[in-house]
Amino acid sequence: MALRIETDHSRFREIVRGRIRKDLRRFMSRGELLGRQGRNIVSIPLPQIDVPHFTFAPQQSTGVGQGPGEPGTALGPPAPGDGPGAAGDQPAEHPLEVEVTLGELAEILGEELELPRIKPKGDKAIRAPRDRYTGISRTGPESLRHFKRSYRAALKRQIASGVYDPNSPRVVPLREDRRYRTWKPVEIPETSAVILYMMDVSGSMGDEQKEIVRIEAFWIDAWLRAHYKGIERRFIVHDAEAHEVDEEAFYRTRESGGTVISSAYRMAHSLIRRSFPPESWNIYLFHFSDGDNWSQGDTEECVEILRRDLLPSANLFGYGQVESPYGTGQFFGDLQDAFASDERVALSAVAGRDAILDSIRTLLGKGR
Amino acid sequence: MTPRPSDYTGWQREIEAHARSYGLDFFDTLFEVVDHDRMNQVAAYGGYPTRYPHWRFGMEYEHLSKSYTWGLHRIYEMVINNDPTYAYLLESNGPVDQKLVIAHVFGHGDFFKNNLWFARTNRKMMDQMANHSTRIRRFIERVGIERVESFLDACLSIEDQIDPFAPFAETEGPRRNLGAEEPPPSVRRMKSKDYMESFVNPPEFLEAQRKRLEEQARRARRFPESPVRDLLKFLYDHAPLDAWERETLAIVREEAYYFAPQRQTKIMNEGWATYWHSRIMTERALRDDEVIDYADHHSGTVSTSGGRLNPYKIGVELFRDIEDRWNRGRFGPEWNRCEGRAERESWDRHLGLGREKIFEVRRLYNDVTFIDTFLTEDFCRRHHLFTFAWDGRRETWAIQSRAFEDVKRALLFQLTNFGRPYIAVTDGNWQNRGELYLSHRHEGVDLRADWARETLRSIQMIWRRPVALETVVEGKPRIVAFDGSEFSERDAKSEAREPA
Numbered sequence: 063m064a065l066r067i068e069t070d071h072s073r074f075r076e077i078v079r080g081r082i083r084k085d086l087r088r089f090m091s092r093g094e095l096l097g098r099q100g101r102n103i104v105s106i107p108l109p110q111i112d113v114p115h116f117t118f119a120p121q122q123s124t125g126v127g128q129g130p131g132e133p134g135t136a137l138g139p140p141a142p143g144d145g146p147g148a149a150g151d152q153p154a155e156h157p158l159e160v161e162v163t164l165g166e167l168a169e170i171l172g173e174e175l176e177l178p179r180i181k182p183k184g185d186k187a188i189r190a191p192r193d194r195y196t197g198i199s200r201t202g203p204e205s206l207r208h209f210k211r212s213y214r215a216a217l218k219r220q221i222a223s224g225v226y227d228p229n230s231p232r233v234v235p236l237r238e239d240r241r242y243r244t245w246k247p248v249e250i251p252e253t254s255a256v257i258l259y260m261m262d263v264s265g266s267m268g269d270e271q272k273e274i275v276r277i278e279a280f281w282i283d284a285w286l287r288a289h290y291k292g293i294e295r296r297f298i299v300h301d302a303e304a305h306e307v308d309e310e311a312f313y314r315t316r317e318s319g320g321t322v323i324s325s326a327y328r329m330a331h332s333l334i335r336r337s338f339p340p341e342s343w344n345i346y347l348f349h350f351s352d353g354d355n356w357s358q359g360d361t362e363e364c365v366e367i368l369r370r371d372l373l374p375s376a377n378l379f380g381y382g383q384v385e386s387p388y389g390t391g392q393f394f395g396d397l398q399d400a401f402a403s404d405e406r407v408a409l410s411a412v413a414g415r416d417a418i419l420d421s422i423r424t425l426l427g428k429g430r
Numbered sequence: 431m432t433p434r435p436s437d438y439t440g441w442q443r444e445i446e447a448h449a450r451s452y453g454l455d456f457f458d459t460l461f462e463v464v465d466h467d468r469m470n471q472v473a474a475y476g477g478y479p480t481r482y483p484h485w486r487f488g489m490e491y492e493h494l495s496k497s498y499t500w501g502l503h504r505i506y507e508m509v510i511n512n513d514p515t516y517a518y519l520l521e522s523n524g525p526v527d528q529k530l531v532i533a534h535v536f537g538h539g540d541f542f543k544n545n546l547w548f549a550r551t552n553r554k555m556m557d558q559m560a561n562h563s564t565r566i567r568r569f570i571e572r573v574g575i576e577r578v579e580s581f582l583d584a585c586l587s588i589e590d591q592i593d594p595f596a597p598f599a600e601t602e603g604p605r606r607n608l609g610a611e612e613p614p615p616s617v618r619r620m621k622s623k624d625y626m627e628s629f630v631n632p633p634e635f636l637e638a639q640r641k642r643l644e645e646q647a648r649r650a651r652r653f654p655e656s657p658v659r660d661l662l663k664f665l666y667d668h669a670p671l672d673a674w675e676r677e678t679l680a681i682v683r684e685e686a687y688y689f690a691p692q693r694q695t696k697i698m699n700e701g702w703a704t705y706w707h708s709r710i711m712t713e714r715a716l717r718d719d720e721v722i723d724y725a726d727h728h729s730g731t732v733s734t735s736g737g738r739l740n741p742y743k744i745g746v747e748l749f750r751d752i753e754d755r756w757n758r759g760r761f762g763p764e765w766n767r768c769e770g771r772a773e774r775e776s777w778d779r780h781l782g783l784g785r786e787k788i789f790e791v792r793r794l795y796n797d798v799t800f801i802d803t804f805l806t807e808d809f810c811r812r813h814h815l816f817t818f819a820w821d822g823r824r825e826t827w828a829i830q831s832r833a834f835e836d837v838k839r840a841l842l843f844q845l846t847n848f849g850r851p852y853i854a855v856t857d858g859n860w861q862n863r864g865e866l867y868l869s870h871r872h873e874g875v876d877l878r879a880d881w882a883r884e885t886l887r888s889i890q891m892i893w894r895r896p897v898a899l900e901t902v903v904e905g906k907p908r909i910v911a912f913d914g915s916e917f918s919e920r921d922a923k924s925e926a927r928e929p930a
Binding site: 072 | 882
């Protein structure tokens with residue numbers, strides 16, 4: 063009986079994800095709760111599907127409330143779909159700030175963007191699911207009977223029914239008192255991954271562009287962390303030449319030189335060769351730039367390095383082109399010409415903050 | 431310390447005795463102590479763990495558990511209108527909470543058993559819900575979940591299109607035979623000689639008679655004869671459904687009728703239960719060291735937030751107000767005529783009728799009549815009630831008025847017909863093509879257009895023939911129609927259709 067809700071719940075989740083009953087998706091609205099992850103405020107979606115019915119146009123209706131205020135006093139910001147309900151609706155639930163774990167965030171992200179689960183490469187990457195004895199149930203094979211729990215249940219029953227006598231504490235389990243261990247198959251990801259972030263820090267990348275990169279990287283981290291146990295991250299900045307830096311410097315470095323992208327790719331390649339043999343690492347490369355390379359010749363070299371050195375060892379190469387007032391965005395087109403049909407390459411142009419989610423969907427949507 | 435089962439038995443016995451001593455009258459009550467997850471599950475199913483499978487219960491569960499996990503909202507108890515009455519208590523309630531909640535449960539139990547609007551509800555609903563579930567599951571096995579679920583969704587879309595008074599109506603007699611066998615009546619003429627004919631049977635008169643008969647016949651042919659509010663029943667009776675669909679529709683309808691009184695009496699029901707838990711606790715069951723915990727919980731129950739109306743609060747305050755007024759004789763024409771402020775304030779006839787009155791009220795009223803009869807201007811002012819509306823210019827909800835008449839009108843509007851538009855089937859054979867014609871009785875507020883269309887789509891799915899809805903959009907009568915593939919909309923005036 064207890065499991066019934068799980069069936070209904072997973073069915074609802076499937077509808078929300080758009081896998082089944084696609085016709086219902088148009089009735090979906092998104093409430094939200096506000097959560098906090100470190101310094102970032104994130105919202106936890108509370109998807110809702112309303113079966114349509116005959117109702118009044120909310121903006122023409124009047125509601126009744128209680129409290130201080132003169133006629134004309136505003137009643138706080140409008141909540142979507144929050145018309146005056148029937149009298150006796152629940153008091154409005156104010157979104158509170160709550161902590162969520164990165165894992166939950168990733169799950170939310172995955173659901174929101176309908177991201178496919180990543181399939182780590184290599185057969186050895188996933189260990190066979192193992193059974194873990196985690197639960198207790200009322201039925202099961204005798205060999206799994208949980209002695210202590212059974213006796214505890216018996217004791218509870220005897221106390222509840224008044225049969226228990228503390229002076230002669232005999233506890234006799236009946237059929238209904240028996241408890242059994244139950245198991246769940248657990249998949250233990252044994253794989254590890256490295257994310258290489260590369261960013262163009264030439265003069266044309268402004269603060270806004272870097273902020274966009276930071277947000278994208280945050281979500282990429284969250285998503286990949288949900289799939290791999292150990293995640294290493296490396297940061298490379300480049301202008302005319304490339305440097306490996308730590309995370310903080312990555313977002314703060316500001317150079318004014320020109321842009322030679324191949325320098326970064328070359329450095330990434332040597333880093334991989336040195337520290338992350340592709341046989342044992344899932345390698346993710348992300349490069350953010352405004353798409354202005356020094357010369358067409360260098361671009362050709364980039365394509366060459368990618369094709370020859372980086373792509374064969376990487377799970378995914380993601381290129382995010384952040385629009386800036388100075389960049390021409392030429393590089394995006396060049397990559398597209400070269401790798402349009404390559405599964406290992408994800409290209410995304412980010413017009414501004416509003417486009418971040420779409421961009422993440424493009425970058426991570428390959429399920430690799 | 432975690433309470434033991436024997437503690438619960440003790441509390442239940444103690445509080446039940448108190449409740450009965452006040453005159454509360456309820457069915458045997460079975461308490462079940464559950465953890466929060468189980469509580470959320472049960473609540474998601476509307477209190478019935480045995481309900482049929484449907485995604486919306488899963489959605490409800492997700493909402494409840496998310497807001498529980500993040501500490502936004504918690505359900506302390508849940509009471510089921512059934513004989514015996516089932517009540518679920520949250521395991522993590524402290525001992526004082528638990529006693530309060532038990533007292534609250536008896537309040538609900540008394541209301542369920544005695545309020546007239548519940549008189550026709552099935553008191554063995556626990557079993558009935560399980561039966562429904564079994565049947566729906568069988569349909570799913572037979573025709574597949576997609577079809578059953580889609581059909582259920584369509585039914586749920588109109589589950590509030592019921593007639594809340596229907597359970598109390600006399601059962602319909604056998605339907606009149608619609609004159610298929612009998613020849614249509616013809617105009618009777620008086621016997622007369624030829625030369626007298628035009629005087630004894632004047633042609634104008636005969637013509638008028640003929641018209642009248644025609645009109646009568648047309649009336650008898652009208653289908654339904656008078657507008658039907660119970661759309662679910664109309665579809666059940668007349669839509670061309672498969673057996674499983676018909677039965678599914680019946681299940682949705684039965685459950686809608688079962689839950690209808692709870693929607694009709696929410697303010698009263700919560701008010702009544704709150705009134706009694708507070709009396710039982712403060713006068714009888716509370717020990718000195720429990721006062722703080724009690725006050726804490728109680729104030730949480732009746733708090734108002736964000737300017738919204740809390741049904742617990744408004745209900746309990748109205749019951750207290752009624753008790754006070756009838757104790758002091760502040761009712762009747764004499765009181766109404768009294769204008770003097772000082773006189774009104776010191777008015778006390780020492781009648782002591784309060785207790786008797788509130789028991790009468792809990793028996794006979796529902797939210798609409800309750801508010802209509804007992805919401806007074808004094809009360810309205812004392813509790814700072816106001817109406818609010820959408821301020822299009824500032825894009826916000828804003829307080830609109832504090833005038834008593836406005837507040838009362840708005841409240842009643844929200845409560846009447848569950849706060850839903852009044853829509854009835856006026857023609858089941860529109861244009862003589864088997865199309866379904868619905869009429870919306872416009873009461874100043876338009877329908878939400880996009881949803882109205884989607885609802886029409888659901889109805890069309892059940893009715894299978896085109897459906898149309900007559901309504902008013904921005905002051906103009908309009909007809910919205912759906913023929914199974916596309917919507918159309920036109921002015922209702924161009925329609926040569928006699929008023930129903």
